[in-house]
Structures are given as structure tokens and as C-alpha cells.
Amino acid sequence: MSAAKVKMREKKMRNQPASVQYPSSSSNVERVGNTGYNPVNDFHLHLYLAHSAGAFARARAAEVSAMLKAVRKTTSSSRVFEALPKHMRRRAMSHNTKRTWDIRKARRRHGNLLLEFNRRQRKNIWLETHIWHAKRFHMVKKWGYCLGDRPTYKCYRACYRAMSSHCLLQDLSYYCCIELQGDEDKLLAALSQLTSKEAGPTFAAALCLSGRRQGSVMVYRAGRYPSQPLGPVTFLWRPRTQGSAHRQLWIWAHPTLKQDLLPELQTVCQCCEAVLPPAAPVVVNLTLEAESEPENTPEAKPVPGTKRKRSRKDATGPPAKKILGDGTRLPSTPVSWRSSSNGIVINDLTMEIVRYRLIGPQSHSVLVDTLEAATGCDKSQTCSLWWPQHCSDEAKMTLHQQQADIFNILKGIYSTAELPSGTVLGLTVDDPRLTLPRKRVKALPCVKQLMLEGVPEPCCQSFIWEQSVRDNVTDNKISEQELNRMRSEVLVPGSRLSPTPLQGRVPILLVHQPGKQVGHEMSSWGAGWDLLLPKGWGMAFWIPLVYRGVRIGGLNMSRKHSQNKAAPHFPRDYPDCPAGMRFQEEQEAELLDKFKRHPPAKRTNYIKHGCVAPFRCPWQQLAEEWEIIVREGSSQTRTTAQADAVTEERTSQQAISITKPPSRFTVLRCMNRKALKLLSAWCRPTTSKGQRPCRVGELPPISCEAMTSFLSAHAMSLVWVHVSLLSKGKPEYHAMLCVPTPEDLKALGNRQGTGGPQEPPHRDHFKSRIKHRKKDPKKAATSSVTPNKPDGKKTDLIFASDLDTNTSKDPKSFSESSSDLVLGLWPDPLPSVASHCSRVTVGWVTQGDFSMSAGCGEALGFVSVAGLLNTLLNQTSEHKGKLLLRNPTSLHYRFAKINIEV
């Protein structure tokens, strides 16, 4: 045997029992086993020792231990996992030797599972329905949450049908709620800095202030009304209590907006003192209640067959507590700020309130079917739960009765859209798990009464506004396990629990969500209800709702919802807000990354397609370019008579534009009604496919003067347009909206079916440069790259501004830019975006898809106001508002009709 073999054999036999025997002579040492019984060489001494009984037993024991070792430890030429018993071996282990085994049973034990879940939601918050969603949805990590994007099963059309004819359910708990408390006038004074009356109703709108309606406003930075928007929020006032000016306001905002909004709120309210959260939340002792009502305490009597563990509950609590609410926040982080000067308190209620959205005309039937107004209870009992305490108060009970009556009227209405938008209804309901149907059923409407008058003010009151009640309800929720046990003890299986357990009363708030509000078609499509619950009750309401036959949608469906409503979707369609800008950057990085994952030969060459920015929309550049184009164009076409007056105006404008730094573009929102209505009328609004014109009120026709005056106010503006294709084609995001030439329109007039013009393919000048660089990397790095400038001023302007920032590292930046070249993409700085192609670009599409409601491709996007007006002015009345749409990956232009919906 070779030395290696001997070594191997030694290693293998390490644990095997070796013979125990004495050498025949002391010089010749034989194998001596690892017996633990140290043999001494003196043979005779051993002869003597062997006589004693103790020695005999010791010898046996030593042998046993040697045998035991041999049996338990396998030969060591095997790997770690091979040493395992067969039933514990896993196939994957032989592939990855580093992988150790763990036992699924131990891992899936409740306590260990909870620990694991808590660890996993340290970075991204999980909603309460996370596990339900994770089993059925593609999850994405967005905005610090784990959210369901789209279901793994095919249900796109079914979800659309649900939205338009039955009900679609979404978990919107990731929306952040900020609570403001303080005197009404002080609150309004502080909040008025964030909004403007010009932009429509503010926080002080009378209907909203009474608490009867939910309002929505666009929030701006304090005192910076038109220029610095933050984003849209919805808000809800708590109805007034008698004889008190103290009010409570909830502001609901998207999580990307919250980081901008919260500091802004703190400054306007002068709330800088952080109120530290209390050390330990007050937990209502259940044992107290157990003593007071013995019939409701199943723990007290030991039932044979129940597990021993349950009786030992008080001795050792559950090993891990489920995180309710915001898990990423440290317990010491302040969530509440107080102002010393005006007494306003700001509370961050993120993840404190669960918000579900039901979309669709039958959402009210689903709600009525699922929820049941809380049943009263015996008034004589006193306990720490909130409901019995409320039952003893007569006024509160009459209010509850009124609310329950109104809720029952809801049964009778035909469609959710009939209700006034933003209606609020407070309610207290029973635990919906108690009335869970045994099979999934579809909630069906039963029409009785046609119309519901608005909800009276007192009925908008709900106890969900009160922190103490919320905490009480959350802490005292009956666990699923406990509920199932109580169900199993019912005499007739499947019958309702009676009496209803006292813990099962939940204060909720129902908020009506308006549907499509703009445009002439499908008005109030996608109306629905929002269901607000205290935290911890998420799953308890989710499953009963799902059992009523609703469809569940994710983020994808909420995008489609807003697209069908022709409403801008936050943050995607708010390019002027900080959140929108961040979104654009993220999206660009994401799309670029995806693009680069393709092999270069398989990438779309966007330069050849004449698409300057396929992954983002340079709105600022577009607005600036169009401002210049319009200004120059108008100066040329002017007659000399008008010129004097206008040049004066122009010079003054120029003076302004020269003195002030290039202003940021703005977006004309629904709030600037007058301007939008005028624009809309000029576009000659039609039905979606452009067949029938719609009636428009008396408005001045478009003319040079009207245009100039309009542009003087909104030259740098973008406007939200609804685009519908006249023929086939499916618009994608970042598709270009271009101006058709008169020849194109003539061709369209001749034959309606023409597909549209083609863009001649462009040349890729950068391709040779990339090849060159590949061949000779050193030379390419040193040679300065002259960016090609197809058309004068704009590029110069950008370039100049770029130079300003880059002057110090000028040569370096050039070499960097040449090394940054990606095949098929324009490097920075971009050439003129407006006049890059044969058809002039006026805007881009932000979302587009085949619309199932209109039966044609529809898109939503922004166009430059200046560009649009310029186009409209040159078009005949027959073709007004007709533009061309081209996808980034195509050379084919399609005719489209734009509508500005007010």
C-alpha cells in the first residue's frame, strides 16, 4: 500500500474498534485500541488487575464505548451530509456541499416561522395580507414595501370585467396616513400655505370640512403655489364634536410623497418637538374579563382532548410576537410631533390603519354582504373591552342605530356610482369571520331603492378615529385558532356562534371613491369604496371579502384602473413633482439595465429608429425647445403692422427670460379649469375613436391673438392628454406624439384606411465610433468627440450649460462620454428632441395600452402646450387635434386623435 492509501485507511478506521491485546514482548508494540482503559506495558500488573470484578466491568464499559463510537460515527471518507440517515438526506446537498440540512418541520413551527418572517420584513414592510399575496402574486419591493404586482394566474380580462361589472379588491394599506390634530382655524391657516384657491377646492372646502366627504387636493411646497408641486393627497376631516373647536384630520399620501410632505407639514405647523412614544403600550388584561364572565372563558375549564400546551399558556408566552404595523421603524423613532406655539399635533399613522379599495359598480353589494352592523350586548356587564362600554351609553347607541340603517339602505342601490363621490360612512361591524360562507359565493345586488341621499353629518363619525379604541380593538382580536376552536364546540356544525364573542366588534370607516370624472364617455367608471380598518384586522376582513367572489388586483391593475379612468397615476404621471422625478430616474435605470442585458446584436438600435430618449421623457428640454420655436415662428409670420406691438411684448418676454434662470416646466392640472376648457375646445373634442364630435359650449375660436395671450401665461407648460388611435396599433410607454404634415393629413382625407406615414431610417453615427474604440481603445479615449448638432440653438444652449458645469474637467468628460457610449442609444447631451425626426415631436406617452372599453389603442401622456397650440393653429377645422403616434421600436406613424378631458 502506498503512503496515501495507508493514510486514507487510517482515517477510515479511526472510529472502528481496534483489538485490545497485550504484546507478546514489551519491545514489539502492537495495535492498542482506544479503549479509554490505559494499558500499561507491565503485563503482570494487568494479570493482577484482571482478577478484580471492577476491572472486568471497566473493561466491558470501555468496550461498549468503543463499540458505540464505531456504530454512531460512520467512516470518515464520506461527506457531512452522507453521514446523515437516509430519510434526512436531500438531493440538493450532493450538489452543493456547503449546504447544510435543516428540518422542515422545525423550520415551519409557528414560533420559528414568525421569527423568520419578522427577520425578513426588517427592510421592506409587509402588509397584513402579505402571505396571502405572496402565494398568488408576483411580488415587487417598492417604496419600502413588499407589494403584489400582478397575479401569477391569467386574469387580466377577468379583472377588467370585475372592475366594470362586479368588484375588484386591492390592498392599499401601503398608503401613508398622517394625522393632524388641533384647532380648526389654526389647522386651516397652516394648511392654506400648501394649497391655493386658484387650483380648486382646498382643505377648507365646506363639504369636506364638515367631515361628510373625502376631499382630494394637489399639495405644493409652502408658499410656492404654481412652481413647486409635491403631489396629490386625499384628506378626511373628523366630524365636529359638540362645542369643541378641536379637530382631527387625516391626510392620505402615497409613500413616495410622504418623505416630502411630512417635513413640509412640520414646517407649516411649526411642529418640531418630537413626542417620544410611550415605553410600553397598555395591553388590556384579558384575565380580568375572564373573571367577570365565566361563560365566555373556555380556557378556564380543562376539556379532555385539548392540548396540554394551551393550558400552560400563561407560563411561557409565544416565543415571537407578530409584527403589527410598521416593522422597519425602531421603537424609539418618534411618530408624533407637537407644536408649542399653536398646539397642533402631527401623528404619523403609517401602517396603523388598513385600507382596502373595492372598485366596481357592485362593491356596495360585496360590502353589505360581508359586513354586518354590530349587534348590541348586555348593558349590565362591565369590562375593559370598548364595545360593552359604548353599549351603556344611550346617545352612542342611537348613533350606531342610524349608521346601521344607512348601511342597510346601501343594499338597495343599483350601482356604487350613484352615490355622491367621496361619501363617508362610519360604522361598527361584527367580526366578518363569523359570517364566512362555507363556499365562495358571488355577491349579487338586490335593487330596492334607487337613490341614497347623502349621509348626514353625525353618521360620518366613527370610533376608528380614536387611538384608544383602535388599540383596544387590535389588542383584543380573537386569534384564528381560538375562533376555530369555538366553532368546533358549536352544537350544530357550521351554525353561527352565539352569543357573538364580545371582542368581535370593529369600528370601520367606509369612504366612497369617485370613478371617472373627466370626459364624456363612461363617466364614473371604476367608482368604489375604500374600507378603513384598525391594524391587525387585515386578514380577518380580507378572506370574507375574497369569499364574496371579488377579484384581487395588484399594482398593475391599479395602473390600468387609473388608465381607464384617464386619471394620472401617482408617481408615474407627475413628472413635475419630486416623487415623479425620482420615479423617472428609477425607471430609466431599470429599463437601461434591461436593455443592456440583451446581447448587442439583439438590441433595438434606437438611433436608427430616430428615438432620442427611449427610456425617459426629457420634458424640460421639450418645453424649452417649443417655447423657442413658437417665439421665432410667431415673429416671422407677423405682419409689420402687428410686429411693433408684439416685438415690444417679445422683447419684454425675452428680457424676462434672459434675466431669470430657465424656469422649470409646469403641468396644467385639472385645477386650472378655465385654461384647460379653452384648450379642450380648441382640440375639437370627439368620442374616443374620433367619429362623433361632442358638444362644446361657446368659447372663442383659436386665433393668433388668443394663442399669444394663452402662451404668455403657459408657455412652459405641459398638458395631460388622452390619445386614441384612429386605426390599429397599440401604443407603448414613451411613444412619441408628433405633428402630421399637411401631406399626411391629405392622405388621411383621401383614404381613411391608410396606416400612416413612415419615418425614414436614421444613420447611426456612433456605431463607427464604438467600433473604432473597440479596435484602438487608447486612441479613442484621447480623441475628442464632437457631438453632432443637427439643429442649432437648443443644443448649443444645453451644451453651454453643460460646459458651465464641466469646465474644470472638460477633456475628461469627453473621454468619459465616449466610453459611456451604448450601442443604439444617444449619448448625453441629447440633440434637439422636438425636431429630430421628419415629423416634429410635441410630447410623449406615459401609459398606453389596448383599451378594452373603447376597443382601440388608447394612451395617456403629456404634450407641450406651445407645441400643441402651434399645431392646432395650422390645422384645418376638419383635422383639428389629429396627431401622429410612433412607438420607440417602430418606424410607423399612426394617426391618433387627442382629447383634453376636463
Add this chain to the structure above:
Amino acid sequence: MVRLKSRYLLCEVNVSDRSQLLLLDDRAIMVAVKAAVARTHGDYGAAMCSIRFCVKYLNAHTGIVFLRFPKRCYKLLWSALPFITSIETRGQKIPCFLNCLHVGVKLRVCTKAQYKGNTNYLQPKTNKQLKKHEV
């Protein structure tokens, strides 16, 4: 499976005087077994004994021996074991006989059997301690 198949015999060497056990070694036992087989089965038996027969383990304190025989002829060889009456070692002749306790397919099985058998010898306290490490 393709392998050389063997049988392992767990035997106990019974002697009248236990101190004599300490004189044993594996070579002596081997010689004794070979002689007994040759005596009972002749040349054929002796030849059988020369292939893959060995003493795997011997504990001179307890007198436990593991013998390995080829599977083909282990019954033949086993039948010769009762004819061993004495073992000659270190110039002494120890009168003894071999008692077969267990026949195993693998050495590991024999080890296990011996472990189980041995624990019976020991005191109940030790036994209890060992049971904690029950295989």
C-alpha cells in the same frame, strides 16, 4: 451490488480462568481456527480458510472475537468452530471453547450486537446513562 460478500461471526472465548484471556492474541486464534477446520474438513477446508479469513477484532479483556469468513463457505467453516478445545499462545495451552453469539452481514451489525449484549453486563446506572446515547 458488486462486492466481496462476507459473514462476520461475533464469538466469545470462554475460559475457566479469566486471567488467561489476557494472553490471547489474534494470531493465536487464527491458527487455532485454521487447525480445527483442517482437522474436520480436510484439505478442502484448509484451502477455504486461506481465502479472506481473518480475525477482525479481539478484546483480550472480555474475550470477544470478530471472525470474518467468505459468505460462500461460512457455514462449513462455522461447523468446525465447536471443535476448538484449546488455543495455544505464548507457549501456553489455554483450554477454552468458542461460543458464537451473532452472525452479521456487516461488521457494523456485529458491533451493534456486541454493544447491546455488553450493556446487559453492566450495572443499571451505567446502563441508564448509556441509553441516553441510544443509537
